[in-house]
Amino acid sequence: MTATATAEVIDLYPEVAEAPRYSCALGGAYVAALAAYGTAPILHSGAGCGIGQQFGQNYAGGQNAAGNYGNTSTPCSCLVEEHVVFGGEEKLRSLIDSTLKIVKADLYAVISGCIPSLIGDDVDAVVKEFRDKASIIHVKTAGFLGNSYTGYEHFLDAVIEQLLEPLPKEKKLVNILGLVPSQHLHWKGSLRVIKSLLERAGVKVNIVFSEKDGLGALKRIPAAELNLVFSPWVGIKAAEKLKEKFDTPFEVIPFVPVGPRDTTSFLYQVGKLLNLPKKNIDRVVKEEEWWAYRSAEYFGDILVIGLPHAFFGVIADSGTAIGLTRYGSNELGWLPELVIVSDNPPEESRDEIRRLLTEGLASVVKPKVFFETDSHKIKLILQKHSLQLLLGSSLEKFLPKGEAVFLSVSFPSYDRLIIDRTYAGYRGGVALMEDVASQYAGPL
Amino acid sequence: MSDRIDLKTSSCPNREQRANGVNVYYGKASEIIRDARAGSLQHQERAFQQTSGCILNFYLTVRISTIRDAVMIVHAPVGCSSSALGYRELFQAVPTSLGRPENLEFHWMTTNLNERDVVYGAADKLKYAIHEAERRYKPKAIFILASCTSGVIGEDIDGVVAETQPEVNATIVPVHCEGSKSRLVQTGYDAFWHGVVKYLVKPPEKKQHDLVNIASMLSYTWQDRIEITRLLNKIGMRPNFIPEFATVEQFEILGEAAVTAPICPTYTDYLSRGLEQEYGVPYFLYPSPIGIAHTDEWLREIGRITGREKIVEKVIAEEHDEWLPQLEAIQKEFRSINPDGELLDVLGSLGQGRLLTQTPFFHEIGVKATAAICQDFDNLVLEETEKLVEEVGDFDLLVNTFQAAEVAHIAKTRNPDIILTCPFQGSAYKREKGMTRIHALRGDPRDWSGQAGYKGAIACGNLLLQSTRNQSFQQTMLANTEDTYTEWWYQQPKPLYLKEEAA
Numbered sequence: 041m042t043a044t045a046t047a048e049v050i051d052l053y054p055e056v057a058e059a060p061r062y063s064c065a066l067g068g069a070y071v072a073a074l075a076a077y078g079t080a081p082i083l084h085s086g087a088g089c090g091i092g093q094q095f096g097q098n099y100a101g102g103q104n105a106a107g108n109y110g111n112t113s114t115p116c117s118c119l120v121e122e123h124v125v126f127g128g129e130e131k132l133r134s135l136i137d138s139t140l141k142i143v144k145a146d147l148y149a150v151i152s153g154c155i156p157s158l159i160g161d162d163v164d165a166v167v168k169e170f171r172d173k174a175s176i177i178h179v180k181t182a183g184f185l186g187n188s189y190t191g192y193e194h195f196l197d198a199v200i201e202q203l204l205e206p207l208p209k210e211k212k213l214v215n216i217l218g219l220v221p222s223q224h225l226h227w228k229g230s231l232r233v234i235k236s237l238l239e240r241a242g243v244k245v246n247i248v249f250s251e252k253d254g255l256g257a258l259k260r261i262p263a264a265e266l267n268l269v270f271s272p273w274v275g276i277k278a279a280e281k282l283k284e285k286f287d288t289p290f291e292v293i294p295f296v297p298v299g300p301r302d303t304t305s306f307l308y309q310v311g312k313l314l315n316l317p318k319k320n321i322d323r324v325v326k327e328e329e330w331w332a333y334r335s336a337e338y339f340g341d342i343l344v345i346g347l348p349h350a351f352f353g354v355i356a357d358s359g360t361a362i363g364l365t366r367y368g369s370n371e372l373g374w375l376p377e378l379v380i381v382s383d384n385p386p387e388e389s390r391d392e393i394r395r396l397l398t399e400g401l402a403s404v405v406k407p408k409v410f411f412e413t414d415s416h417k418i419k420l421i422l423q424k425h426s427l428q429l430l431l432g433s434s435l436e437k438f439l440p441k442g443e444a445v446f447l448s449v450s451f452p453s454y455d456r457l458i459i460d461r462t463y464a465g466y467r468g469g470v471a472l473m474e475d476v477a478s479q480y481a482g483p484l
Numbered sequence: 485m486s487d488r489i490d491l492k493t494s495s496c497p498n499r500e501q502r503a504n505g506v507n508v509y510y511g512k513a514s515e516i517i518r519d520a521r522a523g524s525l526q527h528q529e530r531a532f533q534q535t536s537g538c539i540l541n542f543y544l545t546v547r548i549s550t551i552r553d554a555v556m557i558v559h560a561p562v563g564c565s566s567s568a569l570g571y572r573e574l575f576q577a578v579p580t581s582l583g584r585p586e587n588l589e590f591h592w593m594t595t596n597l598n599e600r601d602v603v604y605g606a607a608d609k610l611k612y613a614i615h616e617a618e619r620r621y622k623p624k625a626i627f628i629l630a631s632c633t634s635g636v637i638g639e640d641i642d643g644v645v646a647e648t649q650p651e652v653n654a655t656i657v658p659v660h661c662e663g664s665k666s667r668l669v670q671t672g673y674d675a676f677w678h679g680v681v682k683y684l685v686k687p688p689e690k691k692q693h694d695l696v697n698i699a700s701m702l703s704y705t706w707q708d709r710i711e712i713t714r715l716l717n718k719i720g721m722r723p724n725f726i727p728e729f730a731t732v733e734q735f736e737i738l739g740e741a742a743v744t745a746p747i748c749p750t751y752t753d754y755l756s757r758g759l760e761q762e763y764g765v766p767y768f769l770y771p772s773p774i775g776i777a778h779t780d781e782w783l784r785e786i787g788r789i790t791g792r793e794k795i796v797e798k799v800i801a802e803e804h805d806e807w808l809p810q811l812e813a814i815q816k817e818f819r820s821i822n823p824d825g826e827l828l829d830v831l832g833s834l835g836q837g838r839l840l841t842q843t844p845f846f847h848e849i850g851v852k853a854t855a856a857i858c859q860d861f862d863n864l865v866l867e868e869t870e871k872l873v874e875e876v877g878d879f880d881l882l883v884n885t886f887q888a889a890e891v892a893h894i895a896k897t898r899n900p901d902i903i904l905t906c907p908f909q910g911s912a913y914k915r916e917k918g919m920t921r922i923h924a925l926r927g928d929p930r931d932w933s934g935q936a937g938y939k940g941a942i943a944c945g946n947l948l949l950q951s952t953r954n955q956s957f958q959q960t961m962l963a964n965t966e967d968t969y970t971e972w973w974y975q976q977p978k979p980l981y982l983k984e985e986a987a
Contacts, residue, residue: 056612
């Protein structure tokens, strides 16, 4: 990228940004709690902290309604001035007590936000009083402690510290970590695809989030033989802690595989880690690859006429960006021009993310990689590139972007409903073909 | 209650103080009026409460970001503004053929307060953000929105504004909407208007005798704007719709208008009073142009204030010729639903403003509303509520701001024929009987989504009729999914669980 106008000004506060692509730590912990089915979040916070997540997490994460315990169904201590002055502990005590009477749930997750943290409420002590009455945890997530990804880690940390007990290891059981509900738009579908593929290869899979019995799934975490982290950075802390506490090894699989090629190598990788008979994997791979490539025949005409060797750009969280960039480059014949990683990964992960985005690509063109969360700067980067296909968030939907075909694939995406849709696995590759081509489709 | 708005102060008083507002009550409408008149209407503490919006994050973050040639800076941790992430798309469903400009740009920024900021303060960061906004976007106005965190750490936002204003061209408008400041989200409206009247509205250069200020919330849709514009044009006037989608100039000229007219009285109140006090712009707060009879009265009130009585009567007569037959058809359909002639009972989740506008409308189309849910109640609408009870008779009133368990309770125990809910009210929609939306969002431009004026009355009546024709979704969900709440809750005698009862 050539020098831009921004170079003239010293970027004193890089975190000051237009529309960064996540909510706060409370937001991430909140959607994680909602995703552990049967868990009622109890917000100890200002009254707007739940409603804000309705628009800024649930709707932004593929236009999802919040379900039984979300949005205005979420108990909240609704702190105001008098609590800032006198403390909010009594209010919380009364709220937990009434919630246990009124709200049916298997697990209650008290999620404390900015105010209790700033005024020094002893939330742990209040929560402790209810330990013998219900399964209850406290997730300490002042909003200013980080973003939604951090909040997901805070939720897992609270679960590990307060809920989990050692269990005998179950052979061939793995947990899936690193896919952040709502922030990864396709989290529900991706988790199901990973589960179903691994199960067919003879693995037992606890996807933790969106399992029918959320509390049971959480409690089962220590029984796993292996933890798989599907992100170059999110969830690694939890995996390290699980290793320390329960002696569970973990493997980082830095992205959710999209399409047959990466899905096949992922299956063999897991097979090796768990010493699965190779023939089990062979069988799944053979069936699925045949189906995936036979199905790709249907894509051929519209691809060659509408999107041949398209210069494409990706704007997404790191894991999604890697999966899509590799699939587009390695199997669909597209040319990766540009990748903007929008989930603000820690500095120490960035070299590895850059490597995964630029190495191992069949395309002669290698993408320029940017790490950027500021929607204004992302817009400026886009202005300097001419693309033929853009896979981004719906923030890019109405930006001028020349002739590029556009599909939203990352957070936030308000322009589509995503329930089961995913680009993960063999079928995911076909789903991506369908969705991208549908943005172009017309009489050929 | 003091009617005077004190622009020397940095912000508005809370609705609790200014108008004795509450958001917790269950009883007869006549009782709440009596209690309010007697001064005995007091806040009661809930033992059980659900997230319901704060004065920053019920309304302001999503809406201020839609003001054109302006920038919203939210001085807060990153999550306080994430609800505004839809800003670039919000109006894009409105076709340009219906009046949306082709190139639409909105901008907002967050100061993204972190751990270091809450320890050391973030005044310099806010200054930087203001300069950055100016440099990037060259806006005409910059709105600074306060948050719980900026409030608790004692950030001097007015000080930063005073210091920075001479260095930037944009007019800086601080909005003191710290989330924890008030129990009533409606204080957020006042906090916003306070900033607007104090910093943005200019002394009138000339009076524009055909200009009508209309503060329109986004829960009134693009169709409503079109209908209101049509009606005003017929009487030789033009609307100045603020704040959503308005230019900064539209705020600057608010003092030049001939009248400020309501769509939602609770929303418009502070602005209307401020504009009259500072610039002599007359206003009225009742009725709003919802339903045919109230649209008549709304037009008559504008006509009375601006000396257009004659033309107004002519327009009303013309409109009646067109729309009354359609109203009669709707009334007839509703009558035919129950063979015994019993009117359908409708329970609406309403704002204080919609309580006053929608309830008479229900009666007009031939359904009844034996109860209503209302977000808040304060002295600002006391007289109007008295008028309402005179007009439609007494009814049960549950005052709460988005309390989903209370809504589920009243919906289950009263079991009305139709409930009108906000899109986010938990298990209340899972039921045997009717259910539909109370209103559309995002400036929804479809005819289907209109509510205001004559056209909106017919559209809204038809929408309500549609909801009586098929209940399969809510019945399916009732049969196949869990309810959130315990049997104990539904057996409570009233839909409120107060602290004194829990003790």
